[in-house]
Amino acid sequence: MNDVAGELVEQSLYEVRRKIYPRAVRGWFAAWRWTLVWATQIAYYGGAWLTWNDRQAVLFDIAHRKFFIFGLVFWPQDIIYLTVLLVIAAFSLFLFTAIAGRLWCGYACPQTVYTEIFMWIERRIEGDRHARMKLDQQRFSSRRLFLKGAKHAAWIALALWTGFTFVGYVTPIRELWPEVLALSTGPWETFWILFYGFATYGNAGWMREQVCKYMCPYARFQSAMFDQDTMIITYDRGRGEPRGARSRKENYKGKNLGDCVDCGICVQVCPTGIDIRKGLQYECIGCAACVDGCDQVMDKMGYPRGLIRYSTAHAMEKALTHREMLARALRPRVLIYLCILLAIVAAAAFSLWSRVPLKVDVIRDRAAIVREVEGGLIENVYRLQIMNTTEQARAFEVSVSGLPTLHVQGEATVGMPAAASRMIPVKVRIETSSAAPGTHPIEFTVRTIGVEGVSVHEKSVFIVK
Amino acid sequence: MSQFVSGFWDIYIALITVMSIVACAVFLKSQSSTKLPSSETTGHAWDEDLAEYNNPLPGWWRWLFYITIVFALVYLVLYPGLGSWSGVLGWTQVGQLREETLQAESQYGPIYEKFARVEIKDLAKNTAALAIGQKLFLNNCAQCHASDGGGSRGFPSLTDRDWLWGGDPKEIRTSIAEGRNGVMPPWGQVLGEQGVKDVTHYVMSLSGTAADSIRVAKGREAYATYCVACHGAEGKGNAALGAPNLTDGIWLHGSGEALISETIARGRSSQMPAHKELLAPAKIHVLTAYVYSLSAPPD
Numbered sequence: 001m002n003d004v005a006g007e008l009v010e011q012s013l014y015e016v017r018r019k020i021y022p023r024a025v026r027g028w029f030a031a032w033r034w035t036l037v038w039a040t041q042i043a044y045y046g047g048a049w050l051t052w053n054d055r056q057a058v059l060f061d062i063a064h065r066k067f068f069i070f071g072l073v074f075w076p077q078d079i080i081y082l083t084v085l086l087v088i089a090a091f092s093l094f095l096f097t098a099i100a101g102r103l104w105c106g107y108a109c110p111q112t113v114y115t116e117i118f119m120w121i122e123r124r125i126e127g128d129r130h131a132r133m134k135l136d137q138q139r140f141s142s143r144r145l146f147l148k149g150a151k152h153a154a155w156i157a158l159a160l161w162t163g164f165t166f167v168g169y170v171t172p173i174r175e176l177w178p179e180v181l182a183l184s185t186g187p188w189e190t191f192w193i194l195f196y197g198f199a200t201y202g203n204a205g206w207m208r209e210q211v212c213k214y215m216c217p218y219a220r221f222q223s224a225m226f227d228q229d230t231m232i233i234t235y236d237r238g239r240g241e242p243r244g245a246r247s248r249k250e251n252y253k254g255k256n257l258g259d260c261v262d263c264g265i266c267v268q269v270c271p272t273g274i275d276i277r278k279g280l281q282y283e284c285i286g287c288a289a290c291v292d293g294c295d296q297v298m299d300k301m302g303y304p305r306g307l308i309r310y311s312t313a314h315a316m317e318k319a320l321t322h323r324e325m326l327a328r329a330l331r332p333r334v335l336i337y338l339c340i341l342l343a344i345v346a347a348a349a350f351s352l353w354s355r356v357p358l359k360v361d362v363i364r365d366r367a368a369i370v371r372e373v374e375g376g377l378i379e380n381v382y383r384l385q386i387m388n389t390t391e392q393a394r395a396f397e398v399s400v401s402g403l404p405t406l407h408v409q410g411e412a413t414v415g416m417p418a419a420a421s422r423m424i425p426v427k428v429r430i431e432t433s434s435a436a437p438g439t440h441p442i443e444f445t446v447r448t449i450g451v452e453g454v455s456v457h458e459k460s461v462f463i464v465k
Numbered sequence: 466m467s468q469f470v471s472g473f474w475d476i477y478i479a480l481i482t483v484m485s486i487v488a489c490a491v492f493l494k495s496q497s498s499t500k501l502p503s504s505e506t507t508g509h510a511w512d513e514d515l516a517e518y519n520n521p522l523p524g525w526w527r528w529l530f531y532i533t534i535v536f537a538l539v540y541l542v543l544y545p546g547l548g549s550w551s552g553v554l555g556w557t558q559v560g561q562l563r564e565e566t567l568q569a570e571s572q573y574g575p576i577y578e579k580f581a582r583v584e585i586k587d588l589a590k591n592t593a594a595l596a597i598g599q600k601l602f603l604n605n606c607a608q609c610h611a612s613d614g615g616g617s618r619g620f621p622s623l624t625d626r627d628w629l630w631g632g633d634p635k636e637i638r639t640s641i642a643e644g645r646n647g648v649m650p651p652w653g654q655v656l657g658e659q660g661v662k663d664v665t666h667y668v669m670s671l672s673g674t675a676a677d678s679i680r681v682a683k684g685r686e687a688y689a690t691y692c693v694a695c696h697g698a699e700g701k702g703n704a705a706l707g708a709p710n711l712t713d714g715i716w717l718h719g720s721g722e723a724l725i726s727e728t729i730a731r732g733r734s735s736q737m738p739a740h741k742e743l744l745a746p747a748k749i750h751v752l753t754a755y756v757y758s759l760s761a762p763p764d
Binding site for chain 1: 496497498499500501502503508519521522523524525526527599603607608609610611612613614615616617618620714719720
């Protein structure tokens with residue numbers, strides 16, 4: 001390591017935050033983002049109010065350890081599906097990132113979505129970039145107080161509604177609503193409404209790009225997921241440089257200028273405040289606001305669109321056509337991600353479709369191993385934890401197999417209410433002459449009475465002494 | 466701890482804690498700026514031309530560090546943690562346990578309260594009480610008496626109507642709350658090898674098991690001398706002493722000549738532990754009802 005000679009100056013190790021005033025932008029990609037804002041938020045705010053089977057359609061009932069998602073009921077034993085969901089989410093992220101960079105960040109991430117909504121509110125109240133900058137430079141005035149107050153009130157109202165909806169997925173929202181109106185929510189409900197609301201308000205209103213730059217790990221490992229054929233927001237340096245201002249009618253090529261008019265729109269619209277013309281930076285969340293902004297300017301100037309566009313490092317280097325660039329999207333890396341993803345999705349879908357709404361655990365009594373009972377029979381005792389995961393009351397029949405004369409002693413049927421779990425002790429008997437002393441594998445079968453095909457087999461052991 | 470070590474160590478630990486916190490603050494302050502070249506990079510170059518941009522941390526990041534220091538100080542004032550200082554909130558682990566116990570009692574108390582007023586015989590037909598009773602049974606009793614209450618060798622079955630210490634609700638309750646000590650003294654020395662065999666055959670004959678008639682006759686005399694005090698003239702046992710009925714074919718310590726003679730020669734000692742310290746009276750009440758229900762006549 002060499003120290004490069006240079007004048008040393010006392011500098012802060014912490015940066016003073018420069019406030020970003022993103023300028024509003026319209027265009028193809030902004031429309032896509034708003035489509036996703038609407039889709040995700042209608043699903044989020046509206047989903048909690050849907051009903052299904054006389055209950056909330058989507059409810060994560062942590063208190064009773066049951067998750068309801070439309071027709072599906074998940075019990076703690078179904079935790080594997082959460083794992084599968086996370087694996088699917090991870091592979092989707094790999095796939096989309098390999099193809100076109102930070103699509104998630106730019107269009108669907110809650111941080112982006114809520115920032116977009118909060119910025120829209122800000123724009124409606126304080127005006128666009130220029131008006132907001134002017135307002136912030138003003139001295140204290142009643143107008144400024146009014147505008148800022150209105151903005152924060154609107155933000156807080158939306159944030160609280162977001163927190164309320166969040167808790168509404170855990171506590172039935174139709175019961176929560178009157179409690180909120182009467183200010184009689186429980187301590188945890190109150191905490192989570194306020195906490196989630198505060199997080200929304202703080203992250204989307206105040207922190208914004210700081211979350212993406214310093215808190216989110218994604219920016220830091222994106223370079224591991226990109227390659228030369230990943231489509232990223234790219235400034236076409238060859239076409240744009242040398243940049244410079246010019247009049248619309250001027251023959252700029254004669255003046256040896258590129259297509260970039262150096263208007264700075266791409267910087268003004270950027271929500272993280274970077275200049276995309278410097279190339280790919282970790283701050284770039286791939287929102288394509290600069291693409292939309294630049295395209296508008298190109299249209300006005302009468303130049304072709306796409307000075308800033310989705311392109312790949314390869315396409316830039318080798319001057320590939322759009323079609324050639326897209327063809328390279330189907331490279332081994334992408335195909336492997338796609339195959340794994342499809343396989344996991346198919347397996348998960350099949351598993352959910354063929355899921356038996358009945359769970360059984362067999363626990364052998366540990367201390368009372370074996371006993372002789374009247375009539376020269378040998379008896380073992382088991383606890384069967386039977387879980388009826390349907391939303392109807394059911395009756396089950398317990399049987400056992402694996403050895404001659406092996407049978408369940410006494411009542412072999414058990415009734416159970418909807419979505420309930422019950423432990424029943426089961427005595428299993430055998431004639432002494434039917435099995436040699438030692439341990440024998442056996443199998444319990446629990447069958448739903450009156451419903452074809454809903455049965456579970458569980459292995460256990462029978463001990464003869 | 467304080468009764469074993471001197472107060473010096475409290476102060477020693479407290480000083481280290483406070484000094485560490487102060488040192489963190491001083492370190493943070495000293496590390497908020499440094500001398501750097503005025504260029505865009507840190508001025509270091511590796512491998513000839515690999516330079517590093519100067520990317521400072523965001524300003525609010527530093528405040529997070531300071532907030533942790535403030536949090537630590539507030540915590541140490543409120544809670545015990547600084548030497549022997551017990552904190553202004555007066556929080557203790559035992560106190561928290563007591564509080565949570567009280568909360569649980571106020572939550573579940575009314576449920577048990579309702580059951581406590583019901584007679585055992587009626588409670589044994591209450592499905593809600595039995596469901597709770599079963600859980601209590603599985604947690605406290607099933608280890609020895611098995612999940613179904615059927616017992617195993619040395620641990621009596623609670624599902625038959627053969628009660629060692631009596632099957633009235635009152636007796637069952639006493640067995641659970643106070644525990645029982647069942648002792649069969651060893652008779653091997655007194656009876657001798659042949660004597661034990663004789664008594665074994667006599668005892669087998671009491672429950673109709675095939676036995677040697679000569680030994681039965683000899684054993685009857687020895688029984689009348691040594692065993693009758695507890696097991697009774699007819700071998701029906703005595704619930705006041707926990708002496709088992711020998712005529713019913715139910716064998717706590719195993720049937721067959723070998724096991725019965727072992728019982729006679731070496732004696733047996735069984736213990737049912739007392740549960741009054743472990744379970745509140747209302748819980749014992751519900752548990753009694755559950756145990757009673759296991760063999761209750763179906764009337």
